[in-house]
Amino acid sequence: MELKYRQAKTGKLMIDILPDKCDFCGCCVGVCPEDAIELKEAEIYIIDERCTNCAKCVWSCPIEVIKFNKNGVLF
Amino acid sequence: MKNEYDIIVVGAGPAGSMAARFAAEQGVSVLMLEKDRDVGYPVRCGEAISKAGVEEFIKVDSKWVAAEINKFSLNAPDGSEVIVEFGDAGYVLERRNFDYELARTAAEAGAEILTRAYVNDLLFENGKVSGVKHEYKGEQKEVKSKIVIAADGVESRVGRWAGLKTVTDFRDMESAVQITAANIPVDQNTLYFYFGQQVAPNGYFWIFPKGRNKANIGLGISGSVNKKKYAQYFLDEFMNKRFPDAPVLTKIAGGVPCSITLDKISGPGIMLVGDAARQVNPLSGGGIASGMIGGKIAGTIAGEAIKQNKPDHILTYDKAWNDRLGKRHETFNRIKEGIYNFSDDKFNNIAHSALKIPIEKRTLGKVFTTALINNPSLLIDIAKVFVV
Numbered sequence: 261m262e263l264k265y266r267q268a269k270t271g272k273l274m275i276d277i278l279p280d281k282c283d284f285c286g287c288c289v290g291v292c293p294e295d296a297i298e299l300k301e302a303e304i305y306i307i308d309e310r311c312t313n314c315a316k317c318v319w320s321c322p323i324e325v326i327k328f329n330k331n332g333v334l335f
Numbered sequence: 336m337k338n339e340y341d342i343i344v345v346g347a348g349p350a351g352s353m354a355a356r357f358a359a360e361q362g363v364s365v366l367m368l369e370k371d372r373d374v375g376y377p378v379r380c381g382e383a384i385s386k387a388g389v390e391e392f393i394k395v396d397s398k399w400v401a402a403e404i405n406k407f408s409l410n411a412p413d414g415s416e417v418i419v420e421f422g423d424a425g426y427v428l429e430r431r432n433f434d435y436e437l438a439r440t441a442a443e444a445g446a447e448i449l450t451r452a453y454v455n456d457l458l459f460e461n462g463k464v465s466g467v468k469h470e471y472k473g474e475q476k477e478v479k480s481k482i483v484i485a486a487d488g489v490e491s492r493v494g495r496w497a498g499l500k501t502v503t504d505f506r507d508m509e510s511a512v513q514i515t516a517a518n519i520p521v522d523q524n525t526l527y528f529y530f531g532q533q534v535a536p537n538g539y540f541w542i543f544p545k546g547r548n549k550a551n552i553g554l555g556i557s558g559s560v561n562k563k564k565y566a567q568y569f570l571d572e573f574m575n576k577r578f579p580d581a582p583v584l585t586k587i588a589g590g591v592p593c594s595i596t597l598d599k600i601s602g603p604g605i606m607l608v609g610d611a612a613r614q615v616n617p618l619s620g621g622g623i624a625s626g627m628i629g630g631k632i633a634g635t636i637a638g639e640a641i642k643q644n645k646p647d648h649i650l651t652y653d654k655a656w657n658d659r660l661g662k663r664h665e666t667f668n669r670i671k672e673g674i675y676n677f678s679d680d681k682f683n684n685i686a687h688s689a690l691k692i693p694i695e696k697r698t699l700g701k702v703f704t705t706a707l708i709n710n711p712s713l714l715i716d717i718a719k720v721f722v723v
Contacts, residue, residue, distance in 0.1 A: 285379055286490025287590030291505040291558065299490050300453050300470075301371045319562035322510035322588040 265332040268311040269294070272332035275311055275318065279304050281325045288317035288326060336447060336478075340366045341641045342634075343467055343480040344446070345454045345493050347374045349623050350609025351486030352437040353392060353630030354637070358484075359444035361638030366478065367441060368452040368469055370487075375434030379513065379589030380623070382551050383526055383543050385425040388624025392631070393440060399433035400426050401545035405524050409702065411686035412531030412679040419697050427526075427543045427551065428623070437627075452476075457483065457496045457605075463646070464497050464604030482637045482649060484606045486630065489590045491611035499599050503613065505558035507594035509538055509620055510566045513553030515585040519578060520548050531679045535569055536560045538620075538675075549584070555591050555620055557675070593617040595668045596661045601652045606633045614660070618667035625660055632656055666716045673713045674706055 266273035277288075277297075282304050289297045296310035297317060318326045344355045347369035359365040371377075383404065389395060403426055407419040442448055451471060458466035458477060466479035485493035489508075494501040521527060521544055529540040537557040542550050554569050566588070574581065592613045600612040608614065609626030616625055632655050640648035653661075677685075685706045692701055700721030707713045 283588040285511075285588040285590050286488060287508055287510055287558075287588070289490035289492065290503045290590055290592055291508050293502050295492060295495055301451075316505045316558075320505045320508045320510050320558045320590065322512045322561060322566035322590070324565045324567060 264335045266308050266335055268308055268313055270312045273306065273308050273311060274313045274329050274332060275306055275315070276327045276329045276333045277304055277306060278325050278327065281323065283323060283325075285322065287320040287322060291316045291320045336366070336449065337364070339466075339479040340364045341480060342366075342482045342484060342637050343368065343478060344484045344486055345467065346370075346486035346488055346609070346611070347438050347448060347450070348434060348486060348488060348609060348626065349437055350611070350614070350626035350630040351484070352434070352441045353627045354484045354486055354606075354608050354634035355441035355446040356444045357631045357634030358638040359441060359446040361635075361642055362445070363638050363641040365441075365446040366480070367438070367446050367448045368454055368467070369448065369450045370453040372451055374438045374448070374450060375431040377587055378430040378585070379511075379587055380430050381513065381541050381543055381553060381620070382428045382430050382545070383425060383621065384428060384623045386423055388627070389426060391624075392627050393436060395426075396436065399429045399436060401429045401549070402427040402523055402543075404526055406522070406526070407699070408525050408527045409686070409689075410527065410529045411682045412533060413683045413686075415683060415686035415690065417686050417689045417697070417702060418694060419699055419702060420694060427545055429545070454487070454493060457493065462603060464602070481641060481646070482604055482606065484608060484633055484637060485611045486608045487611050489592055489610045491607070494597070494605065494607045494611055497602055497605040499597065499602055499605070499607065501597060501607070501611070503592045503594060505562075507592060507617075508558045509555035509591040509593050510558055510561035511553055511555040511589040511591055512566045512570045513551065513587055513589060514570070514574075514583050515545065515549060515551055516574075516578065516581040516583050517549050518581050519544070519550035519552065521550060523548070530682045534573055540569070540573060555593075591615055591620045591622065593620055593671065595665050596656065599653060600656060601650050604646070606637060606649055606652055608633045612656075614656070614664075616667055617664055618671045625664075628660055629656060632659060663720060666720050669716050670703065670707070670713060670720070673710055677706075
């Protein structure tokens, strides 16, 4: 079976948010240069087509909820 | 709820509530939208505020005062403790009650409030912001307004949609984690700060008492540190070492934008306040009082603009903010840049020098002067913002 990867603006999406572990604090949204993160009261996700895999969200997350996965994120 | 208001405020934290209140007090129609179910919850904050910061806005009430503060305890990496005494410095708040009461003052002034309303886009007319789109209980809605005031916090996106430059450099974003714990036997009138590579590099660790040995405990570190070791681990290590058995009542992550204010905090039909405008004091990371001040200035000017039918009047907000606090924050930011990457040895030496100042003469200004004595250009900055 063929693996299907999510597509960012710059190729394979490599940013993976783990919503079950998230506190929805918004650090990542505050540093995202592309407005590529949607954050509601208790819901968070990457807007794939805007993301450039810059990883600033990964660096700013206080509780290790956002992972950089260089192999790409699967659907 | 109507389809159209003079002013829509996005976000019901302290900055949003004050913007809504000071606008509504002038008799204009105001709607405040909050994305969460509850105003005031969850709390992502150290909850400390100066007395003056509170009293400008609301009568002190035991409902939201967790502790009264009259001392700072500054702790160097080697364990040296520098106490700085104040007459009556401030409070540790119960933010979930405090924010609630601030929203009440906005409501009493005439503002309408809607929770669970998630703003996800702006409306435009002739290149000017003319309202918001929002999701409410799964339905997409539109509400028009002459002015939108974005008080949507560290995670603000509204300003960006209006064309303002709002992104915070990740190095200026203090990644934070915070708990409320019980059985923390510290002095209930002292704010404790801890510095150094072990506890919070490029930031600080805090223990702020909340009465009956409850405490707000946490830390903030620059994104440049957090990318190597997450804030979470610093908190776990500190607690395991000092209070391994303390029951934890709340635990949450947060972010504090510790920079100067955004270049532009107003535009056609749009104003930014509080964390959304990056109005946090970049040295202390405190943003409650400064956010309320930003909200008050913006709300007042927005109300005037509506009453006088002068849309361009809102563009005077940038200068009004800079005159009141923006320039001061630039000074604080220079001091922060001067000290944030001090080594542990440097912190220890500063503490040893500060301990030589007799306690009755020891002020924060003098402690900072001691810290930056070899950096004369910053001594003027210290004189500007501290009573030395």
